[in-house]
Amino acid sequence: MKKIWQKNSTQNMNSLIEDYTVWIDYLLDMELISYDIIWSKAHVKMLNKIWILTDSEKNLLLQWLDEIQELVKKWDFKILKQEEDCHTAIESYLTEKYPSIWTKVHTWRSRNDQILVTTRLFTMDKVSKIIESIEILINSFEKKIKEIWGIKMPWYTHMQKAMPSSVWMWLWSIQDSLKDDLLLVKTALEINNQNPLWSVAWFWENVFWLDKQFTCQELWFKKVQSNPMYASYSRWKFEHIILQSLSQIMMDLWKFASDMVLFWTKEFDYFTLPDEFKTGSSVMPQKKNWDVMELVRWNSNLFLGYEYQVKEIFKNLMSGYNRDFQLTKEPYLKWIKLTENTINICNLVVNNLWVNKSKLEFACSKELYATEQAYKLVKTWTSFRDAYKIVGEKYL
Amino acid sequence: MKKIWQKNSTQNMNSLIEDYTVWIDYLLDMELISYDIIWSKAHVKMLNKIWILTDSEKNLLLQWLDEIQELVKKWDFKILKQEEDCHTAIESYLTEKYPSIWTKVHTWRSRNDQILVTTRLFTMDKVSKIIESIEILINSFEKKIKEIWGIKMPWYTHMQKAMPSSVWMWLWSIQDSLKDDLLLVKTALEINNQNPLWSVAWFWENVFWLDKQFTCQELWFKKVQSNPMYASYSRWKFEHIILQSLSQIMMDLWKFASDMVLFWTKEFDYFTLPDEFKTGSSVMPQKKNWDVMELVRWNSNLFLGYEYQVKEIFKNLMSGYNRDFQLTKEPYLKWIKLTENTINICNLVVNNLWVNKSKLEFACSKELYATEQAYKLVKTWTSFRDAYKIVGEKYL
């Protein structure tokens, strides 16, 4: 199979160069191919509407695209390394069927369009699911808060016990943070909800007319993204915006995990998890470890490393399309998956969290109430500064 | 003057330690002190409402706080190094006036509350101004687009000329990007719009009653932030969210600046700026440089470095208050200022941008129209793939 951009079959690339440029796109694209098929069908319908394809051509193409979709679902469709990506794999499959029909389908769209629309649809789908997962997690916090209502816990400043607080206040603080994050994620998704289809075609609008609104409705996009330069640049930009918003989630869960790892040390001993969350040591017979929270903590780093990879490319690039845009695919797909997994793992942890009531109450020792003592003096008309001094003298 | 937290005047810190811990907060806080005064007045009114302060005490305090505000406006108020921050400086000033009144004012608020509310008000004010600046910049792009309407310009892929485009499409792409950013900045500001006042007091709500809604209205906050643990954590989190949203602006302007630096090389020579934007060389008599765009480009890096400093602290911290939160002040204040300056500089550049029409049109050479040629063949019912090959043969 020739590459889409090859002019004749005798032209060949240096194979070392080819390996370096193809990378692992052909593997990653298995996650994306379904979305390409979905909008290719919309594109075919539109080409029929504007007389590029006859009705029977349209019907054949829709049928064949459904056929590939079926194969993909059953993991019976493969993207070959020399095909580079899912777009070429589809083309390769359909060209064999009936070349003269397929060749018309690439009218008005570039490979840049193809990946742009595919990624947008992928994002709409996956991030909507992530939003659902977050809502489930928020509910799990709610349920757990009710369950452990009334159990006291020290509040720390500078990692030193400071004031009396409670387990539910700690859980509620994480839940509140996730709620604020949701607003960010939804805003990011709203920005992503723009149809870049045929942005490149813009350059020849004087040549042909396209029904952009039609595909916009067909694919449930909120609006058309008309500027082709911005469409190209926004491939990177929208990925980065989605990522920024999800990073807030990851940081909240890092915080939860980091607290957990600390709170279940023997020295604190506030919480624990069932045995099925444990791993052991290859040397020390007595050890039981809860690796899972360490991994949540670490995956936040991993995530921020992928964010770095995506974010930084803007610094290299002049306006227009640059090959670098293409390379965000790996980190982008990975952190979408990572985020979803991490939310689900945390949900499992919240649901199974066991609170060591006696230890927590024992930890709420007398000195936590020093400020309350001062305020009781305030109630008897001592000024706060004086009350502070009076109580403070006991703790010199 | 003793520090707020000192129990007796004989306790002293190691002076090397003191220098290391105070840092330059006392200088930075000159930017914040006005906001502290604003909400201290609301706090005083509330304390009067709940009978902690008498009417005459309230009136005296409001008058004194206005007095400090006046001094601040005339740069006649100084925060001393040993006072550490603006909160202590105000306290120090008022304690001299009438100690027995002032000592009541610290009722229900901790230094943590003080900086939290102060920063929120600072952010509401500054970021609202930044939003205005962005809107002005968007309008400047609009005006310039109308002015240079119709001037062609090549569109680049892989930094190679690719298709015919136009100057206004380039400017419009940046403008569109700024518009999407605005939505992000406004969302970030909405999240910031929560009143954390007296979050610490929560721990003794059984002791006293506070009218949180009153101060919320007084200070124009949209809602009360009730969870004291989240309030504490959100100091960092909200700063980071604001920063993330502004980073999108900075990256757009980086892109604009980076394109500009390239486009006014002698080799491209598409744009220029008036002489008053130029610097020279200390060695080469012929040189004229437009440092300003290099600085915009670089300041985006500077900005992202400050973002890094703010973002990363979450990794160190257990729930509760940690000293580290306090250290975001310098990067936070700096990048708020940096963003505003950079937007204003870019506005100046857009307004003064001069377009080298003849160079741009000369640059739109014949090969840019190869795709259009192919599409003309498509119109005569050649399939696109065949048309591509036919035209492509001329460019082997």
Add this chain to the structure above:
Amino acid sequence: MKKIWQKNSTQNMNSLIEDYTVWIDYLLDMELISYDIIWSKAHVKMLNKIWILTDSEKNLLLQWLDEIQELVKKWDFKILKQEEDCHTAIESYLTEKYPSIWTKVHTWRSRNDQILVTTRLFTMDKVSKIIESIEILINSFEKKIKEIWGIKMPWYTHMQKAMPSSVWMWLWSIQDSLKDDLLLVKTALEINNQNPLWSVAWFWENVFWLDKQFTCQELWFKKVQSNPMYASYSRWKFEHIILQSLSQIMMDLWKFASDMVLFWTKEFDYFTLPDEFKTGSSVMPQKKNWDVMELVRWNSNLFLGYEYQVKEIFKNLMSGYNRDFQLTKEPYLKWIKLTENTINICNLVVNNLWVNKSKLEFACSKELYATEQAYKLVKTWTSFRDAYKIVGEKYL
């Protein structure tokens, strides 16, 4: 197969948790398994020396380990997902052979030791090869410099032509930079050259005696790393130090690639590469792109993202072993590979670089010599400042 740390076969992990914790280590470890076998043989010999293993047990074990090495070479050895890593896979294989012998081999070593020594050997091997590749690249620059000797080229400041220079000076500047990097990489490798074997065993040195020097010599390590806490921490630290040094290489190559992409735009047109380095466009028939340099540029970002992932973990961790250490495996293996590939690709590019002499000389236009004119005046005893002004007036 049970995991090394499992106490009985009825204990089971939640499968979602298991998936989340195992990650893709079992795939990555195919790169590491050979190194594990190498030092396991040294360990077996040592155990024989201190009477834990008999001569015949030793011989059998060495033979079996060679057997696995053979299978690995032919890609006939597989690490199963449930085995987690290469250490368990080897154990699993040998336990079947003769359980009672194998069980003795884990004496004095923990899984932590195993991965530590394995990674050190992997690093010594791979980074030595990278050093060779850099030396080859330095030579290629040398050769190319001789080949294009004498061809002029403008030197730029602020991206504006500034003074007359030459192609060889540009190439030489990159070569010089690579030479300084070599010193860093060699220092990093020297630090890595410490044998952490049996660091954990340290805790029971009162129980048994180990011949650390013997394995040190056997595995060509320069010295023993005695402190077990540092050994554990240095897993991360040494990986990071290696990475920091290699990042200098990647940044030099980024710079080379970035210059190249600019210099072969039509507007500059200073250099080109043979057709076998080119890709095309799926839409524009006329396009020829040199993606390869864009990829080098981008891979520098990718690399720095992996560096970020490795670097940042230190922030999460208390002293001792933390699960997070284990997660650097993926980024570490990837960037070692990425660095080697990128150096080789650049070597290919340097060797095939074609210099457009006429364009370069045309670009060295008159104004580049303004400073030289000023210096000629200096030679006639005009002060430099005056000479600068006299010549500068021609360029107002």
Add this chain to the structure above:
Amino acid sequence: MKKIWQKNSTQNMNSLIEDYTVWIDYLLDMELISYDIIWSKAHVKMLNKIWILTDSEKNLLLQWLDEIQELVKKWDFKILKQEEDCHTAIESYLTEKYPSIWTKVHTWRSRNDQILVTTRLFTMDKVSKIIESIEILINSFEKKIKEIWGIKMPWYTHMQKAMPSSVWMWLWSIQDSLKDDLLLVKTALEINNQNPLWSVAWFWENVFWLDKQFTCQELWFKKVQSNPMYASYSRWKFEHIILQSLSQIMMDLWKFASDMVLFWTKEFDYFTLPDEFKTGSSVMPQKKNWDVMELVRWNSNLFLGYEYQVKEIFKNLMSGYNRDFQLTKEPYLKWIKLTENTINICNLVVNNLWVNKSKLEFACSKELYATEQAYKLVKTWTSFRDAYKIVGEKYL
């Protein structure tokens, strides 16, 4: 005072642009001015050697430069904002004295040279001092290790008690890490030790002859850096290499600080510091905080943010001089200072560290010895795997 690069006094910059471009260089340069004077004297001597300056001119200039040095020492010399930097301030001062002599001094050097040499000398001086501070810190660890010899302490894996260890092993692990860092810092300093003086002059070597070796010896540089393009690029690169090496120190100290903050929580309570290291709370009368270790931890972040700012600029830049190079000054000067301060603070902490022996020994509870029990079984010829199981059953 006109700027060095101004051609006539009527040319003016837009004042908004001027503010944006000058930044705070004029303040930062107070740290650098002494080094400029040092090498300006060497430059003057060389100009005399090659007949540009007469003996009497040379003597006058050396005397005047010493005069400025004296003023700088007494803080009586000021760099004005409109002078931009220290080089111009010196020029401005000397031009008033005897313009016709001074104007000759700028022969063969550009402002780029000036800052390059100045920064190299600044780095040699400051980093040498940092190396001394590290050596002092290493000795303090040594002393403390001897002092607390024999006190047990648990070793942690996954933040859970794992095996018996000791306080000195923990301190020794940090000390060992610092020793490895020293090798990196010294290598970085060796790379920095190259004289870039008159690199720009290279372009006119055909015009004049310069005695580079002379100034090299005069300023104690190890070798001449001949390639002017590399000299220009290495301004950034050497700063970054120095920074990378110092970041290792900062990360070690972060780890020390982070452990300390954890170990002196009430829950662990292993260590403490004298009262003079403490701060208090403005609300809670009982609180005593050790902010200083939180600050060390945080300053590591601050440091890495400055590293980010310096590192990232390479991505923006084509070969040659770019304005962006100039902007590393602020982060570079700041982190040099920050590193020195942080090392000194840690030294103070190590010297004053008080070890809570009874708590530490109580913490070494029975389960820490489970592995030792297993090894005792190994000594009676049980295989390790079986011994592990036997002992493990007690901890199910």
